[in-house]
Amino acid sequence: MRGVETAGTMLQMRPLHITPSVVTTWGIMLALVFFSWAVGRRLRREPGPLQAALEGAMGAIDDAIRAVLPDHVERILPFIATLWIFILLANLTGLIPGLQAPTSDLSVTAALAVLVFLSVHWFGISIEGITQYLRHYLTPSPLLLPFHIISEISRTLTLAVRLFGNMMSLEMAALLVVMVAGFLAPIPLLMLHIVEALIQAYIFGMLALIYLAGAIQTRALHSPSEKG
Amino acid sequence: MELDWTTFTLEILNFLVLVWVLKRLLYKPILKVIAERKAEIQKTLTDAESLRKEAQALRDQYENRQVEWTRAKETARNQMVEEVNAEKVRLLAELQTSLEQDRAKARVLEQRRLTDLTRQAEDAAIAQAGQFAARLLTRLASTELEAKLVEVMLEDLRLIPDERRQAIRIACVKCEVPAIVTSAYPLSQSQRQSLLEALQSLLDRSVSCEWREDQDLVAGIRLSFGPWMLGANLQDELKAFSETARSVSATHAS
Numbered sequence: 001m002r003g004v005e006t007a008g009t010m011l012q013m014r015p016l017h018i019t020p021s022v023v024t025t026w027g028i029m030l031a032l033v034f035f036s037w038a039v040g041r042r043l044r045r046e047p048g049p050l051q052a053a054l055e056g057a058m059g060a061i062d063d064a065i066r067a068v069l070p071d072h073v074e075r076i077l078p079f080i081a082t083l084w085i086f087i088l089l090a091n092l093t094g095l096i097p098g099l100q101a102p103t104s105d106l107s108v109t110a111a112l113a114v115l116v117f118l119s120v121h122w123f124g125i126s127i128e129g130i131t132q133y134l135r136h137y138l139t140p141s142p143l144l145l146p147f148h149i150i151s152e153i154s155r156t157l158t159l160a161v162r163l164f165g166n167m168m169s170l171e172m173a174a175l176l177v178v179m180v181a182g183f184l185a186p187i188p189l190l191m192l193h194i195v196e197a198l199i200q201a202y203i204f205g206m207l208a209l210i211y212l213a214g215a216i217q218t219r220a221l222h223s224p225s226e227k228g
Numbered sequence: 229m230e231l232d233w234t235t236f237t238l239e240i241l242n243f244l245v246l247v248w249v250l251k252r253l254l255y256k257p258i259l260k261v262i263a264e265r266k267a268e269i270q271k272t273l274t275d276a277e278s279l280r281k282e283a284q285a286l287r288d289q290y291e292n293r294q295v296e297w298t299r300a301k302e303t304a305r306n307q308m309v310e311e312v313n314a315e316k317v318r319l320l321a322e323l324q325t326s327l328e329q330d331r332a333k334a335r336v337l338e339q340r341r342l343t344d345l346t347r348q349a350e351d352a353a354i355a356q357a358g359q360f361a362a363r364l365l366t367r368l369a370s371t372e373l374e375a376k377l378v379e380v381m382l383e384d385l386r387l388i389p390d391e392r393r394q395a396i397r398i399a400c401v402k403c404e405v406p407a408i409v410t411s412a413y414p415l416s417q418s419q420r421q422s423l424l425e426a427l428q429s430l431l432d433r434s435v436s437c438e439w440r441e442d443q444d445l446v447a448g449i450r451l452s453f454g455p456w457m458l459g460a461n462l463q464d465e466l467k468a469f470s471e472t473a474r475s476v477s478a479t480h481a482s
Contacts (some may be wrong), residue, residue, distance in 0.1 A: 021234045025242050032246065036253035043261045045268070058258045078251040107232040111239035197351060
């Protein structure tokens, strides 16, 4: 922990110490809030180019969620859409000189993974009921309970480490190329950064959506065997 | 690589706040606009569908009217054809009747023309017969023929029935003029005396006679006393013959 304080602490308010990742996150949040407020005031029946693009993005997110969870789109959409938007913007902030992508910080990706872990249980219990939800850990056999638990922990871990590893390695590779090859050489790598940012955001959000679907649809998955 | 719990905690809080804020400021308004637009589109589609149904109904109605109109047109056309045929038959009948009348009229006219021609031919024949008889009798005329005609006259005067004699006497009772006796040839004294006696015997009183001659009589005599006249001559006989033949011809023609 001491290493973190000396290397990354921007503001020290004991016992809290604010890292650049948190500050960047706040910046992203502020930008998003201001953008949402500005856009929300100007929504019209006849959309302009920006509104059309936003509606297209929202429609794509809505369609993606509806394809997996058609009955719970309204409840799931804010969480999944925010994951996609935030991770995408956080990944892309690494392109701005002097800023570090928050997603290259393991604390941030771990926080997001834990949020996904918690949301899976939250939505699962609230929609399915606690008994029905917990029952799926014991099916098809109670002997599989340890494996279910290990699966829950491991997939949360992989969520956090995958995003963190990809973004940190990408930034590190870009830094090394700049140091070795000069100023203009890493431009293709920056293009790769954009693609990687999109892909990682999509993967993280899609995996979260699939985990949520797995938790919410346990009744549907197990009801045929129960009936049998 | 180390996990900073402050960052971890703050990021969780930040994300939850961001979810809440974006839900209020971004997702809901945009989804609301999209929903309203979809509702509007749905309403437009519904209206369009209702308009389409109305148009379909109008089209069906128009087609029904067109079918009815076609049927009415066909009926009217058939009716018109029937009326035209009936009118044609009526006109043909009228024309036939008119032709029959014209034919009858022509037949009547032709018959009349033939009748006229026949009558003219008969008249001509009678006239020619009269002329022929007149020429023949003129050539046969002589004092002997006249003497025979005087005898015929005397015979006729004797054979007059009593009723007739009485009527002649009454008609001539106030007649003071002399009786006129016209002959084609001069009469002998004996013939004059016989005629005078026969006339006085008929009238039963004395009568004087005025003796005249007229070559137009051809042969024979004509006796006239007041309103009464008696002829026994060829001219009067030929004239009577022609009139009789003409009256017989007119009777046949009618």
